[in-house]
Amino acid sequence: MGERRSLVVASQCDSLNLLSFLPDVGHEVSAALRDPGIGGCVPALADGRDLLIDPTMVELDDALAEAFERAAEDEATLFLSLVGHGEYADDDFYFLTKETSLPVDSRKSFLFAQRIKELLGRYSTLDGLVILLDTCHAGIGAVQAGRRWLRIVGEAGRRFDLLTASDDRVAANGCFSRSLVTVLRSGHRSFGEHVRCADLKRVITGLCPAQTAVHLGFDGTREVIGADQGLWLALNASPAWRHSPLAGNPAAPDIERLTANYKQKPELGETVGHLLTGARLVAIAGEADSGKSAMLAALARPSVAGSYVPPDFLHAVLFAARGQTAEQIARELARQLQHTVPWFAESREAFLSTLDDSARSGASAFDLAILGPLRTVTPQWTNSPVRIAMDGLDDLDPDVTSRVTGLLRNLSTDPELSWVKTVVATRTPDNLPSATVVRLIPLRVTHPVIRPADRPGKPAPRPARDVPAQRGSDSPTSPRLTPATLILDVPGRAPVHHELSYGFTTLGRSRRATLPLADSRVSRVHCEIRWDGTTAWLTDLDSANGTFVNKRRILNAELAHRDVIRLGDSTATFISVGQEEKWPEADEDTGALPSPRPARAVLLDLLHLAADRGPIPISILTKASAASGGPERTVHVRDILAGLRTAVRRTQAGLPTETVLWTGPAPEVTPRLHARLADATSDVEPPSGDEEPTLEQAYAATNEAEFRWLAGLHEDALNSVERRVSGIPVENRENWAAWARRAERELGETHRITVRCKTWYETWVARTTPPTPENEW
Helix, strand or coil, X not given: CCCEXXXXXXXXXXXXXXXXXXXXXXXXXXHHHHCCCCCCCEECCCCCCCEEECCCHHHHHHXXXXXXXXXXXXXXXXXXXXXXXXXXXXXXXXXXXXXXXXXXXXXXXXXXXXXXXXXXXXXXXXXXXXEEEEECCHHHHHHHHHHHHHHHHHHHCCCEEEEECCCCCXXXXXXXXXXXXXXXXXXXXXXXXXXXXHHHHHHHHHHCCCCCCEEEEECCCCEECCCCCCCCCEECCCXXXXXXCCCCCCCHHHXXXXXXXXXXXXXXXXXXXXXXXXXXXXXXXXXXXXXXXXXXXXXXXXXXXXXXXXXXXXXXXXXXXXXXXXHHHHHHHHHHHHHHCXXXXXXXXXXXXXXXXXXXXXXXXXXXXXHHXXXXXXXXXXXXXXXXXXXXXXXXXXXXXXXXXXXHHHHHHCHHHCCEEEEEEECCXXXXXXXEEEECCCCCCCCCEECHHHCCCCCCCCCCCCECCCCCXXXXXXXXXXXXXXXXXXXXXXXXXXXXXXXXXXXXXXXXXXXECCCCCCCCXXXXXXXXXXXXXXXXXXXXXXXXXCCEEECEEECCCCCEEEECCEXXXXXXXXXXXXXXXXXXXXXXXXXXXXXXXXXXXXXHHHHCCCCEEHHHHHHXXXXXXXXXXXXXXXXXXXXXXXXXXXXXXXXXXXXXEECCCCCCCCHHHHHHHHHHHHCCCCCCCCCCCCHHHHHHHHHHHHHHHHCCCHHHHHHHHHHCCCCCHHHHHHHHHHHHHHHHHHHCCCCHHHHHHHHHHXXXXXXXXXXXXXXCC
């Protein structure tokens, strides 16, 4: 799962001019894609080859078929790079091998587009395809071919990305491939964590002015500008990225997203000024949507902040997620400081070597990973400030928030740590009394909003029907996701049904619109619909002739079942099954959902439930999905994730270490699916000894017990806590204190579960010396 395989083909036709650069360029592209620190690919062919030079048609066809077959068997992503002679003829693209004779035809030339289409249709477990074409007339041929591929790719939900050397002009002397290798090996300061085809298009066009690079992406449901997050070519090798705290940072995708179109604010300069002068703790305060997270992200990415932020300004940046523990936060901050601060690892080792067993047993994760090493640093380094940034504290569990606040208080008031600076984005700066506060005011643009109940003569939609509560459960289950369909009726054409995907769907005359409409009275990008699984919002995008719902002109409107949208001379009827039909119930014995419930909806339910506990590893998500009647393979989970676009945040996309977080509205929950998520984590063995936990182990340690508790399996939840013991005694003490408080609050002071939690708490108090006020619940 998540493996990346590459095949590079350098081929030229004997009937055309000799391309002397071809072998060298082929080797360079191959080496860059296979470099573990750049492309990270393995050879696509069984004999260990990933490069073909001047193959025959038969050899090329056999190699492509084998590459697709092996990649599909391993659920791997396949990268194809073709360099050499190509020809556009008869509305199709041919890749020329050495025995090709001109003019080209399908009998004596390799019909590349047709063959790729066949292979894509055959191998449904391919985890995405990336094609790089550096050939004559590649662009127009490849784009035409891409349009043809859309139908078969769309039917199979296949994801692909295509980048070509030129449009309808002759490719020039391998400039595309040489520039590709240069950018892959050097990276680019404007890129994020990964280098993608969409990024390369802009840069390579600048490096090769005689060519125009063409990019085509398909996310499994539609043509898109950016394509799937998992279809990246290489890690960004730019020193500005690799030497920053963003390298390997789980928050990197969030920081990229937040700073994609960042506009500097005066408050950014004010924040930097405080951190460069006397302030030890700065709080960027504001309500939701005020831009505080984006400002914090800009501090971590100076390239988007103009002259406001000096290079290498931050040494650690943490975007805390729901469900994270204090131990996990401490471990991540320490990892970043070891990467960015030259002396930190040595200082940490020196500190740990001074602790005896008694001192170690009484130290918290923050003491061991952060505070102790910083206090042990030699004086020669204290002239260089260390700056740490944190966001997401408002979303943490209250017990964890309290402990992180204690860490911030220590960092900002300890006389030994006066050279350590911290900056926090928060809605509640009053919890940080020693902080210098920079306040942001949200800029909101409001438009009149029409809700279904407000429309004259139109009754309010019926309330969603509740699914009967499961036996033995304290909470009802209810459907969270409802498919929504637009029935498009364009004059002179047959009506078309289009199922809305999660996120934004645009309608307009332009081919760039999600749903292009051949209607002269429709603007190029006329309106958009945002669908979150339960609600559809329609927004007019400054169209010339306006957007109407049930004959009433609107700027914004919430759509109801059977609303008729008119734009130009065309109409779109909104159909929401959730307002007319009831989801089938889960099987009482197995918890599986009956087959009429779409696999996509099952996966989305699981994403919704897991969202309250932070990013979920894709391996655990896939296992829970398979047990609940959803997609059973990681590749098919990724097919759905790609279509969700901005509704999910993916870290390490395309790799086995990928995590996923749903960012939409929090739903009501079903205990049976919580049990499925718990089962998916239960097989993950705890780490042994002092070894660092894997991604799955860290997630299971925090969430197996939580999911079992939410499923009503209280005894099993405590069994999980007992099994997944931390190597830091204080963290076990604090964990059991939190469970004791929760059990007492939810079950009562004398309940056997509460008594069991308190007994374990007292056991760990006895093992930690000395007890502290934190021990009280």
